[in-house]
Amino acid sequence: GEDVEQSLFLSVREGDSSVINCTYTDSSSTYLYWYKQEPGAGLQLLTYIFSNMDMKQDQRLTVLLNKKDKHLSLRIADTQTGDSAIYFCAECGGGADGLTFGKGTHLIIQP
Amino acid sequence: DSGVTQTPKHLITATGQRVTLRCSPRSGDLSVYWYQQSLDQGLQFLIQYYNGEERAKGNILERFSAQQFPDLHSELNLSSLELGDSALYFCASSVVPTYEQYFGPGTRLTVT
Numbered sequence: 001g002e003d004v005e006q007s008l009f010l011s012v013r014e015g016d017s018s019v020i021n022c023t024y025t026d027s028s029s030t031y032l033y034w035y036k037q038e039p040g041a042g043l044q045l046l047t048y049i050f051s052n053m054d055m056k057q058d059q060r061l062t063v064l065l066n067k068k069d070k071h072l073s074l075r076i077a078d079t080q081t082g083d084s085a086i087y088f089c090a091e092c093g094g095g096a097d098g099l100t101f102g103k104g105t106h107l108i109i110q111p
Numbered sequence: 112d113s114g115v116t117q118t119p120k121h122l123i124t125a126t127g128q129r130v131t132l133r134c135s136p137r138s139g140d141l142s143v144y145w146y147q148q149s150l151d152q153g154l155q156f157l158i159q160y161y162n163g164e165e166r167a168k169g170n171i172l173e174r175f176s177a178q179q180f181p182d183l184h185s186e187l188n189l190s191s192l193e194l195g196d197s198a199l200y201f202c203a204s205s206v207v208p209t210y211e212q213y214f215g216p217g218t219r220l221t222v223t
Contacts, residue, residue: 042201043214097208098144098156098169
């Protein structure tokens, strides 16, 4: 079945760029998403990319998609303390419209 | 605020009981999805409705059922509850299937 993999933790210094990586297995994925979850909160849709795109930029966020390697990344420029959260990669496709999520990457910001 | 509302925010109940979780999608969204988030299983897709009809099923147990009403709100019914059903239950909505999904704040279910 489909699988989405992410590393569990990423620690960066405030002001640096954060790069969160994700790999997926479903080659028929049509949409790929990044969600943010702060403690005790719901999931906030950050950005998404269609599978026929290579890159999408939205203010401090840059999404890169390598469809050949089934690799997705989220770059957050000038990381701030407010970016501290769990970031989930998710994919949609393969005939089902429910999202398949990774386990989430905890982004830790060091002062 | 995503525009998706869920009630109640918290629910504490005993094993063997039945509960109903409610979701109102964003205005204009026809598709509703239910997800379960637990520490051991992560985020799992349960079921999807589109304009009142069931469209896709994920890892939903037979003890769980859902429906979407003519006003497009949805309810998730969980019965014969077990300790392992304790989790956060999220509802999400989208304009049409396979489009971006916006999540509600979730209902935290605790089964004692």
